Amino acid sequence: MTGFxxxxxxxxxxxxxxxLVWLLFATRKIKVERDDNTTGHVYDGIVEEDNPLPAxxxxxxxxxxxxxxxxxxxxxGMGSFQGMLGWSSANEHDRRAQELEESFASSIxxxxxxxxxxxxxNDRAVNMGRRLFSTNCSVCHGxxxxxxxxxxxxxxxxxxxxxxxxxxxxxxxxxxQAMMIAWKDILGPQNLPLVASYVASLSEGxxxxxxxxSVAPADLAKGKDLYMxxxxxxxxxxxxxxQLLGAPALNxxxxxxxxxxxxxxxxxxxxxxxxxxxxxxLLSDDKxxxxxxxxLSLSADQ
Amino acid sequence: xxxxxxLQEWAPAEVEELDLYEKxxxxxxxxxxxxxxxxxxxxxxxxxLGYFVLPWLQWDDRQAVLFDLPARKFYIFGLTIWPQDLSIxxxxxxxAAFGLFLVTTVAGRVWCGYTCPQTVWTxxxxxxxxxxxxxxxxxxxxxxxxxxxQKLAKKSAKHGMWLWVAFSTGFTFVGYFTPVYExxxxxxxxxxxxxxxxxxxxxxxxxxxxxGWMREQVCRHMCPYxxxxxxxxxxxxxxxxxxxxxxxPRGSRKKGTQPSDLGACVDCQLCVQVCPTGIDIRDGLQYExxxxxLCIDACDSIMEKMNYPKGLISYTTxxxxxxxxxxxxxxxxxxxxxxxxxxxxxxxSVFAWRVFSIESLELNVLRDRQAVNAAVAPxxxxxxxxxxxxxxNDESKLISLSLDAPEALQLVGAKQIxxxxxxxxxxxxxxxxxxxxxxxxxxxIVFVISDGNRQYTHESRFIRSER
Numbered sequence: 159m160t161g162f163x164x165x166x167x168x169x170x171x172x173x174x175x176x177x178l179v180w181l182l183f184a185t186r187k188i189k190v191e192r193d194d195n196t197t198g199h200v201y202d203g204i205v206e207e208d209n210p211l212p213a214x215x216x217x218x219x220x221x222x223x224x225x226x227x228x229x230x231x232x233x234x235g236m237g238s239f240q241g242m243l244g245w246s247s248a249n250e251h252d253r254r255a256q257e258l259e260e261s262f263a264s265s266i267x268x269x270x271x272x273x274x275x276x277x278x279x280n281d282r283a284v285n286m287g288r289r290l291f292s293t294n295c296s297v298c299h300g301x302x303x304x305x306x307x308x309x310x311x312x313x314x315x316x317x318x319x320x321x322x323x324x325x326x327x328x329x330x331x332x333x334x335q336a337m338m339i340a341w342k343d344i345l346g347p348q349n350l351p352l353v354a355s356y357v358a359s360l361s362e363g364x365x366x367x368x369x370x371x372s373v374a375p376a377d378l379a380k381g382k383d384l385y386m387x388x389x390x391x392x393x394x395x396x397x398x399x400x401q402l403l404g405a406p407a408l409n410x411x412x413x414x415x416x417x418x419x420x421x422x423x424x425x426x427x428x429x430x431x432x433x434x435x436x437x438x439x440l441l442s443d444d445k446x447x448x449x450x451x452x453x454l455s456l457s458a459d460q
Numbered sequence: 461x462x463x464x465x466x467l468q469e470w471a472p473a474e475v476e477e478l479d480l481y482e483k484x485x486x487x488x489x490x491x492x493x494x495x496x497x498x499x500x501x502x503x504x505x506x507x508x509l510g511y512f513v514l515p516w517l518q519w520d521d522r523q524a525v526l527f528d529l530p531a532r533k534f535y536i537f538g539l540t541i542w543p544q545d546l547s548i549x550x551x552x553x554x555x556a557a558f559g560l561f562l563v564t565t566v567a568g569r570v571w572c573g574y575t576c577p578q579t580v581w582t583x584x585x586x587x588x589x590x591x592x593x594x595x596x597x598x599x600x601x602x603x604x605x606x607x608x609x610q611k612l613a614k615k616s617a618k619h620g621m622w623l624w625v626a627f628s629t630g631f632t633f634v635g636y637f638t639p640v641y642e643x644x645x646x647x648x649x650x651x652x653x654x655x656x657x658x659x660x661x662x663x664x665x666x667x668x669x670x671x672g673w674m675r676e677q678v679c680r681h682m683c684p685y686x687x688x689x690x691x692x693x694x695x696x697x698x699x700x701x702x703x704x705x706x707x708x709p710r711g712s713r714k715k716g717t718q719p720s721d722l723g724a725c726v727d728c729q730l731c732v733q734v735c736p737t738g739i740d741i742r743d744g745l746q747y748e749x750x751x752x753x754l755c756i757d758a759c760d761s762i763m764e765k766m767n768y769p770k771g772l773i774s775y776t777t778x779x780x781x782x783x784x785x786x787x788x789x790x791x792x793x794x795x796x797x798x799x800x801x802x803x804x805x806x807x808x809s810v811f812a813w814r815v816f817s818i819e820s821l822e823l824n825v826l827r828d829r830q831a832v833n834a835a836v837a838p839x840x841x842x843x844x845x846x847x848x849x850x851x852x853n854d855e856s857k858l859i860s861l862s863l864d865a866p867e868a869l870q871l872v873g874a875k876q877i878x879x880x881x882x883x884x885x886x887x888x889x890x891x892x893x894x895x896x897x898x899x900x901x902x903x904x905i906v907f908v909i910s911d912g913n914r915q916y917t918h919e920s921r922f923i924r925s926e927r
Contacts (some may be wrong), residue, residue: 190478197478210482212681281878285885292846292886301828301846302873302888313873367838417838 164237171236175226182219259442266444274323277451278458287452290445294437303456308415308432313456316412320401321457326450331443333436336404340429341388349384354423356381357389360397363411368419389426404432484677486603489586490596490733494757500574500583507575512628515635520854527637533882542852545818551811558807560685562800564692566792568699568775572686573752578678581629581671582736585622592618596733622672623664630663676737680748690747695778696791700751702731702742702773705784710742716767724772728762731755731773741773821857822850825907825918828888841895842872843922847887849909851879857911861889865905868897869922891922898924 159167190198190208199206233241240246263270269283277283292301298309305311310318318336319329345353355373358364359381365371370378386395392405399407406414414432415425437446517524519537526535534541534549541548563570572579593599593614605611635643638656646652652660670678679686693699707725718724725742732740734755737748741755759773777790828844851857857879863871872890879885891905903922908915 186481187477187479189475191475208478210480212677213481213483214677215681216481288888289886292888296888301844302890304842304844304890363838411838 159238161238164239167237168239171230175223179223182216182223186216263442263444266448269448270444272447274327274447274450274454277447278323278454280451283448284452284455287448287450287455290441290449291452294441295449303453310414311412312453314412315457316407316410317401318399318406318414319404321454323450323454325401326453327446329434330441330446330449331436331438334404334432334434336430336432338426338430340427342427345384345388345427349380350423350427351419352377352381353384353389353426354381354419356385357397357408357422357426358417358419360409361411361417364413364417364422367417485738487676487736487738488596488600488733489736490730490758491590492730492734492754492758492761494754494760496753496757500752503574504580504583508580512632515632515640523639523641525636526639529637539815539818540852540854541818542850544822544850545814548811548814548818551807551814555804555807555811558800558804561692562797562804564689565694565697565794565796565800566790568693568697569686569689569749569751572679572689572750576750578670578683579736579750579752581625581667582675584625585671586736588621588625589618592621619672622668626664626668626671627660629667630660630665633663634659676748679737679750686747686750692796694794694796695782696794698775698777698790699745700741700749700753700756700773701745701776701778701781703771703776703781704742705781707742707772715765718768724763724768726762726766730758730762734758745778818852819916820852821859821909821911821914821916822848822852823907823909823916823918824848825920827920827923839895840892841898841924842890842892844888844890845907845920847889847907847909847918848884849877849879849887850884851882854881856880856883859909859911862908862910863891863905864908864917865891865922866893866903868893869903869905893922895924898922900924 188197190196195208197206197208230236231241232243233245235241266286269277269280269286272280272283277287291299291303295303299305299312300309303312305313315321317325319325319334341353342350355368355370356378358368359370359373359378392403393399393408394405397408399405406412411417413421415421415430441449514525515523519535522535524535524537528535532543560571589599593602602611602614631643631647632640634656637659643652643656643660646656647660674682702725704723707723709721709723710725710727711719711722712727713719713722731742732738732755734757735741736752736754737750739746739748741749753775756773756775760770763770763772824847826846826848828846847861849859859877859879861871861875861877863869869891870893872892877885877887889907901924903924905920905922907918907920910916
């Protein structure tokens, strides 16, 4: 609030308060000309009888005004004046959030210090993890961890960044940044379908679906040649990927961005930048462990 | 030209200043015995006893009546009311309101005069006052006296006892919302946390001030019900009324005589002295009158002494007074009575039905709206749902989950869920089908949960979508 508007609000507030006090005291008594138990006021033949309000009513008015002044001194209200108590809605939010964190921490104290694998074997811990997952993770990964286009499926045993408890905790806490650069100009536009066909041929399911057997062997060999020159460093000679780099396996039939020829081609020609945001600082370590336990329990059934 | 407007002279009127606020004049109520006072006492004791004893009763290892606001659960003996059953509370309030309307239309302000806590606690406080400070005249004298040790002793004894009653009331009230045994121990050991403490103090002070100091001011200036009751009145409503046809002209006389120029009212002022709201019932029906009938008791006692027939002040109706018929009787077939009782019966039936049909398990199904295109195996179509299951039982339940849908649709994942006592679970489930076996775009499906004894169902939709 600028100085002018602050002064404007303060001025209006003070003038209103003074006017209200004046109004209350000025109308406390009226002058009447008659003594017939009316106030002397007649409107269209209707006479106003004198039915006085109780005196404590008046005192309550005065009390509310004193309260109002006290409130404006203690709490923010007068323009940009913050009040003597230093109360603010942001502080209030932080205080409540901290209270909540503390009560939550005490309610999961029994799980404190346990490893993710131990937690995954504990039904109560997994239930808690599921609730935390619903609140914090399901927006991208789905309500049951089933994933979606561009968001990894968590209820299978395929892991882009590794499925050990430590790796899962790392993925949640520190986040992950995948880096598939755009290969269009490097490979040359005419070569893109060839590479796509070769990549699809690595996976049995994708090969069958995309009818790779009808692709000319020479084209497939050209694609393989390009793959071996450009892609093998991250995705491996057999397309088994590299969890350290977050390079997905290409020889299974799990496709984060779709497994049709055109989708595969789009992925590597335009590049992909999948990002898992870091949750350290957003979630306590205990919460991260509980979520990791739930994620681990999802794939344990498979 | 002599068309002058005639001059009129006005003497300046007497101008006087009028205060629009009036200091409360203390009402010294005279004690009176009689039929209606007895009714109040005999109906009041069981109610008071109930109020003070109820929170201490136990039911199945818990407090029998507890309104647990933080946990959002109301326990009333065998019944546990969850937030999901809140409509029961609304129905209860509607029933209470229409009950009040009906009674008021038929019998006037019975609630105010006999059962309203303000009246009952004021009566208790007046009783203490009478015991400590003496009769009406003694109290007036005491208040006029200079301060003395004796006056101080009486006054502090009175206020001490008032505060003690007020504290018991406030403590008991908070005991309906907080486990009362715990609360009792906290009082005993001076270790009450701030929140219950401030509520106990609040209700103690509210009782003390309302029943000790405010009294009729509450009914006259604070209670909304007192002000809108007039809309329920009609000429056949029972009211406490003086019969001016019989009473006027009033005047004093010797005992046992009936001067020919006077009515039955001996103008003894007793009806005014016993009135807790400080009105003169002989002025007619007034909004201050809470229909406590103390003036009837007072007048009847005088009529008895005078050997006159009783009932100069009585429960009667506007029509009875107007037509001057003693035996007017109560007419019940009036539109207001019929409408109020009809609504009351309907609401009571709905209430009873709702209470008896409270389910001990509750199932809700939310279809997952995000990410229609899930990464499922090629050729399969999948829909996700979140089941919200509420276990309202005090024991854990093993729930089995199944699907009532075309055979192609299959539930994926866990089909049994264990629910802790009083647990609310959000359980994600997935339903899959081979896409070529799904006919139509939208299939109605039904989720079924069973605890072994009973099945609970909830409908949803399965949507076929291809990416």
